[in-house]
Amino acid sequence: MALLHVQNLSFRYHNEQHELLSNIGFEINRGEFMLLCGPSGCGKTTLLRLLKPGLEPKGDLSGGVVFKGEPITALTKTQAASKIGLVMQNPDSQIVCDTVSRELAFGLECLGTENAVMSKRVAETVSYFGIEKLYNKKTYELSGGEKQLVVLASIMAMRPELLLLDEPSSRLDPIAARDLYDLLHRLNLDLGTTIILTEHRIDEVFSLADKVAVMYRGELAFASTPGGAAAYLFNSPEEKLNAMTPLTARMYHELSAKREKGDCSGLYHLPVTVREAKAWFERETESHGVKAFTGAAAGKEIKKSEPAAIKAESLCFRFEKDGDDIIHTLSLRIYKGEFLSIVGGNGAGKTTLLRLLAGILKPYRGKIISLPGLRTVYLPQTPQSLFAYDSVREDLLSAAGGSGSFKNFLNSSGILPAKTIDLPANVVEVAEKLEINQILEKHPLDLSCGELQRAALGMLLLRNPDVILLDEPTKGIDAYSKRMTSHLLKSLCAEGKAVVTVTHDLEFAAENSDRCAMLFNGDILNAEAPGIFFGENMFYTTVVHRIAGGVMPGAVTLKDVKSKWL
């Protein structure tokens, strides 16, 4: 008997016309790990919430969910809380208490567990998760990744039979995300916990799952093995689905297609791990050979004779007088029209560097020289911090009018009678360029991460910037939005603006940037074209290079590999 059986589930919010979920049906057996993927707004979150009694959205529901042979609505409140666990996106807001020990016991305390039982359960969970060092800390001292582990541990201490996770890694950096996935994998293998996970960053979890379900426009489009799902995604005519294909599978598929000169839609199983893909790649290149290696692919030529837009000379910065330097004797030049990516580990000071370049922080030694009249804008990792109004339109207007649009503020806050102001031409132009004209009347916080980020970029563009500084622009957004962001940023570079991103996303850096730089120990080692930068690395490099690097040194993107493929 299946642990969970979803039968013809359809759902519609009261105030909306179309169904958000239509006719969803699937089964999940005890101990299975299911990945539920789909572009933003496809209804993944709504579906997960319908599986968690107490958090189900209000609306018209038909069909049903059967949990352990009984309708899910028949569970008592206590059972619903303990048997089905839910981890959500934002680690900061999921934490309830001020100390880690409190937080871990929170769920058990809510169920009224005895002190002795509770202490033992918490001790057991902490030991299994290996978070002893966090136990005596305050929750606000933890990093996002650690917070997410504590939330997961707190839920696991209640011993759920079904664990639901709604994009748990979207606010985490890749290293913390990998720790979380490893742990989920271990929970699944060691304890047989049944897991349903939704995720945008699917490449790494694809290989962990037993079953991958693809949702699109409120329907369950496909459900099968990971390999099957990868083939389905790649062959889908919908761009939003195609964009989600894991890189390993895409590489296999595109390269085979090039060789066969025909479609490979008959293929059912695709490699989903680097190991599988690498073995296949080396086998193929051995039998067919590759084009001669003609040096690493260079990025766009940068005229170094031109004066740099921003010149940073031996910057030093620290937060406390007696602390260590976060940035130490760092020199960097940013040229107009270039796309510069700065990569580096956690806590390397990437965000601090951007804040220095933006002028928010001041170096205690060294200086930053900008060309006269240069406009620099900066977007932090959390675009939601930029939205002050109740609609995207008003926020864009505010950005367009600068800080002088006091009257607009009075209008929108209801102090003065509201009136519709026609959008100025530049706002209309930016809205079209960023494809946000459909969401102008929405509340900023109702947007998906990708939409929110595009709207924030729109606000920045309305300031007519020459240099755009972006902190983790790909965090939490779906594959299709990532594609859009890449195109957009490249077109901005073509207009002569400089784009500087700080990112953990190596594929994104390799595919888009003209130069990549690594921040390590407070200093930038050297900024080079991505082909050289990643081509020489072995661990800290793109997935493509890890697969193909042995045969094709210097090939760091799929485009590079395709150009040398015979």
Added chain:
Amino acid sequence: MKNALATYHPAASFLFFAAAVGLTMISFHPVYSIISLFCALAYSLVLNGPKALTGSLKMCFLLFTMVVFINTFFNKNGFTPLFSFGDHIIYKEGFVFGLCSGSALCAAILWFSCYSLVIDNDKFLYLFSRLSPSGALLISLTLGQAIDIRRKAETVKDSQFGLYGSDPKKFKQRFHLAMLRISALLNWSLEDSVETADSMQARGYGTGRQSRMTPYRFMKHDFVFLFVVVAFIAAAAVAFARGRLSFTFYPVTGQVAFDTVSLIGYTAHAVFMTLPILLEIKEAVQWRFYMSKI
């Protein structure tokens, strides 16, 4: 936790501080107040090390001087003139009263600063959560949220600077930006607190009786300490009832008594107030002894 008193059960250590502050307040007597002040000062030095000489101590000294000064120069309730300049007479009574209330006030502040190093929020909540478990949770939630909101405010400020550039000079524009900042912070925090509520609900908040996990157990040494504290409180209560702890300030300052009973009272008071330091010494000696055995 490095200090000896903090290793005792929260109920025992809490009662000690309650008694120390309470006794300082009710024994409005020059000798008792000064003893209390010096003991609090000594304990705060033991807990903080030389660091205590800055921070809270500086503030205490300032406060002390101010109270003494104001009472000396503006308190007209006296009869015994000390000296005068112009037609402004300085009375002994005002000076003594100022001295006494200054030391009592500073002693209380110092005791509180020590208290915060021994009894953290978690212990406090443990003690009072029995009265209201959801109240205790609310405090815990608020403490966490306050820090979160402060961080968000910083980010909002950053992103506003990143968008609009340097701060405008005109008041109107600055006011506008400040309003936008508050509005953005509110939007963002409200959004997040909805998720916090969901997270609480998902883990079964409100399903039934809330229990509480506590790491504290009442041990033998806690009982002994608690017994000593209670005994002192009882003795102090008897002394208070007999008027031994009060002192006459007006119309004329009374004499400080030095009879046997009073001397016993002063000594007992001093011993009680130095209890945490004695514990600290006992711990240090035991550790020395223990190390020498290895």
